[in-house]
Amino acid sequence: MAGLLDYSAGSTVLHRLNPIAKIALALAVCIAAFLSDSFVYLLVLLAFNVCIGLVGGIRKKTFSLLFGLVKICIFLFVLQVLFIRAGTPVFLFVTDEGLRIATLVVLRLIDATMPLALMLALTQMSDLSNALVKVLHLPYKYAFTVTTALKFIPVFTDEMSSIIESQTARGVDFDTKNPIRKLRLVLPLCAPLLITSVGRTEQAAMAAEVRGFYLRDRSSGSKEYPFGMIDGGALAVIVVLVVLAVLV
Incomplete structure (x- = not known):
């Protein structure tokens, strides 16, 4: 999925x-x-x-x-x-x-x-974030938060897939059909995923600040x-x- x-x-x-x-x-x-x-x-x-x-x-x-x-x-x-x-x-x-x-x-x-x-x-x-700001008058920081969270879902999914592949290369068997065993294998991977997520969040915050995030308002976007x-x-x-x- x-x-x-x-x-x-x-x-x-x-x-x-x-x-x-x-x-x-x-x-x-x-x-x-x-x-x-x-x-x-x-x-x-x-x-x-x-x-x-x-x-x-x-x-x-x-x-x-x-x-x-x-x-x-x-x-x-x-x-x-x-x-x-x-x-x-x-x-x-x-x-x-x-x-x-x-x-x-x-x-x-x-x-x-x-x-x-x-x-x-x-x-x-x-378009979604700009429409929320221009049409619904939602503050830009809230619209940005919503859309950024949605953007990071596939990013985190790909990151978890990469972690699982690296663990599989080290000999961990994730192909088990036992759901309890598979859950026990996946849960420890949440720690490295959390660490990489924090790093990506800091990078995204710095990039947004450099691009004038706090200066954005309803009139900032050119598209109606x-x-x-x-x-x-x-x-x-x-x-x-x-x-x-x-x-x-």
């Missing part, structure tokens, strides 16, 4: 959307997922998320994200079924209420996670982010998604 948040260039309708409209649409899908208890509507939201990826031209990232979430959700599904005892027994300790809640949790998790990741893959971080007709269409989709979630 590495590289899912990396920007994918393109000229699709979703690429041309205002960054604020993209984030608002993603948040609307998340809200709709938690407002509705309908399995049919949650499946519709899942299909809508897949359509976002297909329309945005990031088909590979979309299905990679979906399959990664499904792997996580299988584990969560089993946990929910094991611990929920309410309802009528269906098979051994499995109850109908446990199956219902487990399925609901899994669908909500997938529906709420996919849209934000997909929209971030369709939005340049510089007006709302157009396609942004109005996105707003209409947002209203429809939330209203349908309440109704069904």
Whole structure:
């Protein structure tokens, strides 16, 4: 799942959307997922998320994200079924209420996670931070903090992969299928990752200060982010998604 948040260039309708409209649409899908208890509507939201990826031209990232979430959700599904005892027994300790809640949790998790990741893959971080400052009047230091944190996710992922590769070259076997053993092998690697992260943070802070970070304000950026007709269409989709979630 590495590289899912990396920007994918393109000229699709979703690429041309205002960054604020993209984030608002993603948040609307998340809200709709938690407002509705309908399995049919949650499946519709899942299909809508897949359509976002297909329309945005990031088909590979979309299905990679979906399959990664499904792997996580299988584990969560089993946990929910094991611990929920309410309802009528269906098979051994499995109850109908446990199956219902487990399925609901899994669908909500997938529906709420996919849209934000997909929209971030369709939005340049510089556009997102500048739009937050110019449109929402968010102080630049807060917008910079949010976008920088998102930028560092793939950086830290690559750094952890490099650490694991170096440990594998030294004879450590990370290919074990035992999750507990694998966790015990990975946890000690958090220390070198933390050390390198602190170093990267200091370098980023120095670079930002040299470039006049504290002098930035709303008027510093030259690019404007007006709302157009396609942004109005996105707003209409947002209203429809939330209203349908309440109704069904």
